[in-house]
Amino acid sequence: MLSAVCVGETMAMLTPVHAVPLHLATELHFGVGGAESNVAMGLAAMGLDTHWVSRVGHDGFGTRILHELQDHGVGVSGVEVDQSLPTGLYVKVPAQESDPDGGSSVLYYRQGSAASAMGRDTLSNPAVSALLENAALIHLSGITAALSPECLSLLEAILTSPRNGRTISFDVNWREALWAGQDRSVLQRLANLADVVLVGKDEAEHAFGTTDEAELRHMMPDPKVLVIKNEAISAISLDRSGSREEVPALSVAVVEPVGAGDSFAAGYLSGMLFGLGQKERLRRGHVAAACTLTVHGDRGPLPDAAELAAILDSSDDVWAAIHVEDGQFNTRTGA
Numbered sequence: 001m002l003s004a005v006c007v008g009e010t011m012a013m014l015t016p017v018h019a020v021p022l023h024l025a026t027e028l029h030f031g032v033g034g035a036e037s038n039v040a041m042g043l044a045a046m047g048l049d050t051h052w053v054s055r056v057g058h059d060g061f062g063t064r065i066l067h068e069l070q071d072h073g074v075g076v077s078g079v080e081v082d083q084s085l086p087t088g089l090y091v092k093v094p095a096q097e098s099d100p101d102g103g104s105s106v107l108y109y110r111q112g113s114a115a116s117a118m119g120r121d122t123l124s125n126p127a128v129s130a131l132l133e134n135a136a137l138i139h140l141s142g143i144t145a146a147l148s149p150e151c152l153s154l155l156e157a158i159l160t161s162p163r164n165g166r167t168i169s170f171d172v173n174w175r176e177a178l179w180a181g182q183d184r185s186v187l188q189r190l191a192n193l194a195d196v197v198l199v200g201k202d203e204a205e206h207a208f209g210t211t212d213e214a215e216l217r218h219m220m221p222d223p224k225v226l227v228i229k230n231e232a233i234s235a236i237s238l239d240r241s242g243s244r245e246e247v248p249a250l251s252v253a254v255v256e257p258v259g260a261g262d263s264f265a266a267g268y269l270s271g272m273l274f275g276l277g278q279k280e281r282l283r284r285g286h287v288a289a290a291c292t293l294t295v296h297g298d299r300g301p302l303p304d305a306a307e308l309a310a311i312l313d314s315s316d317d318v319w320a321a322i323h324v325e326d327g328q329f330n331t332r333t334g335a
């Protein structure tokens with residue numbers, strides 16, 4: 001079976017149970033959060049043999065993360081348990097009435113974490129090198145580049161390795177808080193070493209200074225495919241051969257946006273591994289993202305196989321009439 005390997009940090013995630021200022025919170029929900037492991041769980045849910053390469057601390061947070069990944073069918077033989085450094089942690093602070101933008105924010109406690117100490121030496125772990133060698137897809141993200149110089153050199157080593165039939169995907173995953181005072185131009189260099197690049201329009205503005213499709217392609221000429229996501233509007237794939245595909249996003253009653261980008265990546269990349277065309281890949285991305293948008297938390301369950309196939313095979317008119325609410329895909333009347 002085709003296998004996928006996702007590489008990156010996953011943290012313990014604490015979220016105040018009630019939307020109050022953090023210092024007034026009395027209960028915190030304990031979950032798990034990490035972009036690349038979200039993609040790994042998404043790919044496993046699509047039926048692919050999937051593995052996660054990372055490092056966690058020898059602590060309860062690390063154990064919880066390993067269990068979560070295993071429970072979702074993701075292999076963890078490529079995860080090292082660091083005996084001295086801790087598992088990274090982050091706190092999701094909900095939107096406050098006092099915040100004029102109404103947005104939620106994130107506090108990271110990941111500097112000096114076990115995963116941020118990953119580097120080129122991670123590749124000399126025989127379990128890791130075997131996984132990467134046998135992978136049809138290796139998925140990376142720009143988050144790793146910002147974690148430490150060692151993590152950046154790990155990305156560079158993977159991205160410059162001979163492909164031998166493998167595809168390397170790179171989600172830009174802009175994280176403002178991680179890039180303060182750092183040279184963001186490395187993201188363009190890394191993206192140009194990848195085969196498939198995914199970026200949101202909002203992220204592109206921060207990472208590359210433009211949201212213009214042609215300018216972005218000009219800045220990233222090397223990847224075979226550049227996928228540009230435009231939230232509720234559409235997602236576009238630009239092939240190096242010059243072909244362009246645009247698929248409108250689904251109508252979704254959004255509960256919480258976190259994790260939608262990772263789910264989109266899992267949907268798109270699963271379609272690629274199944275040998276589907278660009279339109280089908282983009283549709284899979286939208287469907288997986290919609291499932292996550294309608295739940296709290298980083299991932300929502302997919303429809304069963306028969307319903308998924310019907311949604312993916314629907315005509316453009318039916319696709320345009322689909323509305324997703326509470327994880328249910330309904331076709332609005334009139335289509």
Ligand SMILES: Nc1ncnc2c1ncn2[C@@H]1O[C@H](COP(=O)(O)OP(=O)(O)O)[C@@H](O)[C@H]1O
Nearest residue numbers: 200229231232235249250252260261264286289
């Ligand atoms: N409001 C929305 N309505 C419908 N789909 C959405 C909406 N927001 C996001 N999506 C879906 O989620 C995908 C990823 O969105 P994006 O904003 O790029 O995520 P992230 O910022 O988490 O990376 C989009 O391509 C689309 O499929």
Ligand SMILES: O=C(O)C(=O)C[C@H](O)[C@H](O)COP(=O)(O)O
Nearest residue numbers: 033034035143258259260261262
């Ligand atoms: O911020 C980080 O470093 C994380 O990895 C934690 C988050 O759970 C995912 O990144 C969600 O990602 P989106 O799909 O882009 O919403």
